[in-house]
Amino acid sequence: MWLWGSLTASGAPPSGSLHGAAARVDLADLAGASSLGGRLETLRGRTVLIAAQDPLTSALALIELDGVARRMVLCPPDLTPDQAPAVMRDSAADAYVTDAGAVAVSGLEGLRVSSGPALQPLGCARRRSHDTEWVLLTAGTTGAPKLVRHTLASLTSAFTAQEAPPSPLVWGTFYDIRRYGGLQILLRALHHGSLVVSSAAESTADFLARAAAAGVTHFSGTPSHWRRALMSGAAARISPRYVRLSGEIADQGILDSLRSAFPNATVAHAFASTEAGVGFEVRDGLAGFPAGLIGAPGAAVEIDVAGGTLRLRSAGNATDYLGAHAPALKDSEGFVDTGDRVELRDGRYVFIGRSGGVINVGGLKVYPEEVEAVINAQPGVRMSLVRARRSPITGAIVTAEVVLVQGAAARRPHDVVKGEILEACRRGLAAHKVPMTIRIVPALEVSPSGKLVRPDA
């Protein structure tokens, strides 16, 4: 199985298009033309970092490289020049695809291939030589991304068994297509229609206007994306038949808001993660999921709750993490522990947060330890505890409690100390990881085993 092969399996070229912010590419044109500047064959058998800034360019590269590259690594646009060399090393990459806007590639070595949506003649028929591995990046405890290995089969398992829709769909997604949630939508759209590709450079209203012009029928995003769309006042421009939420807890408030904003649409919330793949989709308009999904016999996705967290086992699970000293991705029974805590209430499981304190800010993971490390490196700080606070805008925000060293530091005005801590966080961390509030506290609870007590989310 390879992507181009499955898109042309009927014998006819694919009929859909990819609508980027600045360019549109008809998939049928890829039969005889390439986005890789005539250098597709030089990438055969290699491990390739797809490190373009423009999401449309990345989408074209991955369509062309599946079946050709040994392995491809999808770099999200926020990958920094500091992180990129480690990603290259851990994935054993020997080539990278890039475009004019890419910032992460400044320190990279290996074969460099420039890419873009202006297609050039391919010169030969497309052919498959490799079962390409797909590697996605996800946030890690230390700030360095973790590399998650998938196959095309695992990435498409959630929908390959479904019947093709009677007419082509036009998908839109607020997600970047290089993250798991966006890649799911890209792959569905390639098989069943077209995709309007979002761009970080574009306002929500402009993106929605572009999606409306393309006749969008299906639309996906995180609850935070959708809240932002509702706040933009431009949500009424689109009239999708299907509205999908994933990547964060979908609370009853956002489900109700979307039902009233899109009365003719099916509003569905899906559970999925980069490591566990797609778990399930809930279409009854209620938060959480029916307890009957647990242990359902013969299900393609086995769902289990152990120790209060959700575990999944399915063909959609990732294979493993890449890199030296990578932790195990599955437990001894082959389940992926999602780290999402659930609680049974009246026959329904509801999501109550993440184990290990991982904070989900607008769909982006924040490890408290990473933020605490920056705070604790400040002079005068004894220790700190970073935790989530609920937010109706981004789902959660980051807050910090800080204990100062006794003596001179503790006697300085607290506002000055807090200002210094915030300044250090802004310098050293992405914006969504910077604490929104900092409280100076006299002490933090430490367990008998000597660990900071982290309250359950």
Place this chain on the structure above:
Amino acid sequence: MSVRATITSLFEQVAREQQRKLSPLSDDLTLLGSGLDSLSFALIVARLEDKLGYDPFDTAESFPVTFGDFVRLYESHSR
């Protein structure tokens, strides 16, 4: 301080902190056109909850689109 004055001063304070250029606040200014991003709004809503003691988004029927909507959401909750 009135709810409106509290909200106005918080918008200005958060814009300064987040180093964002705030458009002049008027009732028909759209929130996403104000120069603030989602994280800034999350911060404003959290600080308002600390100051006023409530989060009207809990029970809001629809999301505020303009600055005027935002102020009314808080004012109607306080009554």
